[in-house]
Amino acid sequence: MSTSIVLRRRLAAELRTLRHKAGLSQEELAEHLGAAVSKIVRIENAQSTVSLSDLRVMLALYSVPSKDQESLLELARNARKRQGWWSAYRDLLPSKYVALEAEASDIYNYEPTHIPGLLQTEEYSRALQSADRRLHQEDIDRYVAARMTRQESLWRDEPSLSLHAIIDEAALHRIIGGPEVMAAQLRRIEEATQRPNITVKIMPFGTGAYPSLGVPFVILGFRDPRDPDVVLVEGRGENYFESAEEVAMFRADWIEIDRMATSATDVPRLIRDIIKEIVPWQKQKDPA
Template sequence: MGRVAPKRQAPPIRLRRLAAELRRLREISGLTRDDVAERTGINAATLYRIETAKVRPQQRTLVGLLDLYGVADPQRSEILALSRTADEQGWLRPYHADLPNEYTAYISFEAEARGVRNYESLFVPGLLQTEDYARAVIRGVLPMATPKEVDQRVQARVERQAVFEKEHPLELWAILDEAALRREVGGRQVMADQLDHLTKAAADPHITLQVIPFGTGAHPGMPGSFVLMDFPEAVDPSVVYIDSMAGDLFLEAEEDVRRYSQIFDHLRAQALSPNDSVALIGALVRETT
């Protein structure tokens, strides 16, 4: 009998993030892998393995790449720190008031995902927010943010919605508590426009929208919102994302992913059907206007 090849260990989420960031930095520098190999002496095959999260780069190699790409602090220090912990599971990214020029880790993962399962208890999901609603939310949640910081975050939130326009659009399954629909964020007109936008988004074949009505009573989503991201490659396991006041928390342990998947399944079963959910949102639009 032939030997069975050992199953490849899935790369930790930090290593996947590091690989994606190095790939992004090379691409915005306008360099091919062969260009990098010629300028640094790093073998092109080695660079491919680094950029696909198959190996963690050695410190000397990583410094050489950052020098070539012209990466300065604070981004440089963050990437070096990420590399030092790349083999560890889970990831808590401390909260920062401003949005860096590069996309944050969550947005990058979302852009690479095949599907997103999102439960929201207080907000309309970011991928389904109108610009006016997003601006009102960001101003309310971050009262100390400057107008420039608000603009940066609004722009990033709107740009995220391009995932529905890709050749293979993102599959979004969003479940909202009714409370997220009844809170008048930005005033009656902004909220009416947002609710109307939701009814139109629900017609997209790549978007499934459900609402958990107040009449359901207590349910498993009450402790807080969460996102489950699924990726095209089997070797890239699903990731749980939780946004908190302390920062962005990424969970990748199999038991965590399984637990949140089960919670989402319970929420899906307790929520109204997609058709009934759209009917409820339509009724709220009429109430608001």
């Protein structure tokens, strides 16, 4: 079932299209509704839900046929519902992103400093979160539990999600949680490379400068063509990019990064070499 944020984005896109077809500006619509322009902006950017009463006024103003009005009203009702397992973690998780991720069919994830969340082991994730001194142990436990739940759609026998990950080599050498935890994390990545719905590439040290260097980003693609791609750029907070022009720029960066990264077939060998560096006794156990 589509999550509420996805449905809200879908409804917002429909309403923007209808307003443009009706030849109305946001200011004119706001005047008809007796509302502030900022309210229209939030509705059309999917930042807030639209009331059914306002929606009925808007659809009448746009001369939408009765049968189409009912389907849009039903879409609005569903978009107002709080759905998803992540609602129990909304004090910790970026709920907008998790809701979008839950509905995505393809994720393109570039990470320069650490292992992508969908590939993290429980121990690695715990060590990573423990570095945040603002978090209490209970919060760390809940965060890790939520991250493991997020991974289920990727790792199940019949996955509903495909992941394309490019990891800077620096993230593979950063020993988070100690050598054994890191070695187990690297083996997890090697295991991931054997799955048909997961592609992992590495950006080697020798590459030099490349697009989006050091700036992690995620492109989320959706199965339903009514749901346009969205980009999350992480840093101090979350920055979302949803216009076609903005998403296209990140797509172009991804294509260039993907071209410069190692071949996916080289990743298992590279992983095993790094494991031998960080855990010397592994040399005796590695059959390769």
